[in-house]
Amino acid sequence: MILKLDHIYKDYIQGKMTVPVLKDVCLHVEEGEYVAIMGPSGSGKSTLMNIIGCLDRPTQGTYELAGQDVLALNEKKLADVRLNRIGFVFQNFQLLPRMSALDNVALPLVYAGVRKRVRRERAREALVRVGLEDRTGFNPTQLSGGQKQRVAIARAMVNTPKILLADEPTGALDSKSSKQVMELFAQLNEEGVTVVMITHDPGIAGHAKRIMDIFDGEISRHGEVFR
Amino acid sequence: MLENIRLSFQGIWSHKMRSFLTMLGIIIGIASIISIVSTIKGTNEEIKNSLIGSGNNTVNVLLYEKGYTMEIYSNSQKPFGIPQVSEETRSEILKLDSVENVTCFTERRNMEGVFYRDKAISSGAIRGIDKSYFDTVGYRLKTGRIFLEDDGKKFRKVVILDQNAAEALFGDENPIGKTMEISEEPFTVVGVVESESNYETTITNISQYYSAQESALSGVFIPKECWPIAYAYDEPEKVVVKARSTDDMEEAGQKVQKILNATISPKQEEVKYKADNLLEKARDMQKLSAATNNQLIWIASISLLVGGIGVMNIMLVSVTERTSEIGLKKAIGARKGTILGQFLTEAAVLTSMGGMLGVAAGIGMAQVINRVSGVAVSIDIVASVIAVLFSMLIGIIFGLLPSVKAANLNPIDALRRE
Ligand SMILES: Nc1ncnc2c1ncn2[C@@H]1O[C@H](COP(=O)(O)OP(=O)(O)OP(=O)(O)O)[C@@H](O)[C@H]1O
Ligand SMILES: [Mg+2]
DSSP, X not given: OOEEEEEEEEEEEETTEEEEEEEEEEEEEOTTOEEEEEOOTTSSHHHHHHHHTTSSOOSEEEEEETTEEGGGSOHHXXXXXXXXXXXXXXXXXXXXXXXXXXXHHHHHHHHTTOOHHHHHHHHHHHHHHTTOGGGTTOOGGGSOHHHHHHHHHHHHXXXXXXXXXXXXXXXXXXXXXXXXXXXXXXXXXXXXXXXXXEEXXXXXXXXXXXXXXXXXXXXXXXXXOOO | OHHXXXXXXXXXXXXXXXXXXXXXXXXXXXXXXXXXXXXXXXXXHHHHHHHHOTTTOEEEEEEEETTEEOOOOSGGGOOSSOXXXXXXXXXXXXXXXXXXXXXXXXXXXXXXXXXXXXXXXXXXXXXXXXXXXXXXXXXXXXXXXXXXXXXXXXXXXXXXXXXXXHHHHHTTSOOTTOEEEETXXXXXXXXXXXXXXXXXXXXXXXXXXXXXXXXXXXXXXXXXXXXXXXXXXXXXOXXXXXXXXXXXXHHHHHHHHHHHHHHSOTTOOSEXXXXXXXXXXXXXXXXXXXXXXXXXXXXXXXXXXXXXXXXXXXXXXXXXXXXXXXXXXXXXXXXXXXXXXXXXXXXXXXXXXXXXXXXXXHHHHHHHHHHHHOOOOOOOHHHHHHHHHHHHHHHHHHHHHHHHHHHTOOHHHHHHOO
């Protein structure tokens, strides 16, 4: 089991009040699965996603990533987990505006200490994979939303992580660009990447092989693998 | 690291105006320090040069009695137990690594017996010299000839004048071949010499300083062999050594002083040879002039401090501005240390650039000071390098707080911000 979260609680302290956001969430994902998480706004989807992505720690609960207890890791080790095992895609792309598409994609490789020449080569390959070989030198401001998201996917995958996490990846895209992104996700999943994606859109969720519902911080449906 | 530096330059370049304004405090601080240091160094070199006489490197080793220079004015006043410098002592001195040349001479500083017709010399010195005197002390022949070997051997009563003496005694007349009187003996003028080194006579505050006096006063020279003809006896000699370089002067002076004192009779306890330590004198004067300027450096340092605070301020703004960038970087795997390094590098690059611009501006300012007020300036490479390194240090110190803040940002808070 690649993701094994059990009895996860997350509270936010708001002044003197404690706001429970996640309540006893259990999430199990097998390697190679393609899961969509759906739920209304404010239900705690992003909060859960951040915990899965090792960006945040739960107030309570256990989390094993590929058998490793990540909650026991120190910050340095967590950074390495994010670097090597997880790829992140955000709703608002999160590209660095003053860097070319190529440099954006190559950024994780910088942190991995890859040599410059190899870095450029691999970043190029990743951009070729998302169909943007002719946009390598462009700045994010010179790219369309769909193109930006594909650059972001290239960046997430350039380190060949086993897990791809996407928080509303199509939230800011039109239907045509959304379709392209979904095709890429399907392709990656085909190649064995475990995909966990958050979405509002049932049509988008339909691309996944399993749909989970979250409501008010609790998983209301774990879903069946239907494909 | 190189990547960080490249990115820092990119960042600085994309906010040209802001970066420049941030650097301004550093630029002004470093520029003032560099120009002050340049003036100090320039003044120091001027002091040293005017004391030593550039390129001359001679050290006087004179007789002192109870701390005062000893001058002989009459035969009765001669100290006992101080022999003339022997040929062995001379070659011992010449064997020293630091010594290029040496000359020994007898000297009287009263010119009462020196006449040409009705003209006399009011102040100056008459010296009985050896063959290396002119070379060592630095005189060149102007007209006539210098002494020949035979002049001494055959006790010829010949005399050479320096330009001051020639002017005082002969005015516009050509002195060569004329006969003048020294201590009631007739001497024939065979040559006129002039001093090679142009001593700056601007040093009025140590007017007792021998070498400076010497150039202003008249000099009358006779072969040392003829000295007893005019003054009846041999007498203790003064010594001038020419060091190989300015840096050798101190050592040469000390060693020669020791050699000469060893020749003095142990019973003579009052009169000893002592070398002038010009460098020490120069240092004393330099210290005096540096002391005032050092206060200026402290004032300039305050502007560096203000500059550093400016850098910190802008860096804090920059961290806030780039919160989402920092969050994203952390999310894709940047370690805390990486972020810290990135911001520290940025601060250091920024202030180093400020430092370099400051050095350039300081050098420019020093030139302007030189043009406008005539103060001597000299660019100090070491100080410039230190200044740049120091500005880098300022960047690191004042960039530390903002960088730590950036490194500690919570990636979620950072990403959530829109
Ligand atoms: N830092 C925080 N401090 C306090 N409350 C927070 C914080 N972060 C999130 N919350 C609260 O947690 C709840 C869940 O937020 P979350 O972002 O996970 O929702 P979501 O399901 O992703 O919503 P959306 O679909 O609108 O993105 C919200 O009620 C939110 O106000
Ligand atoms: Mg959300």
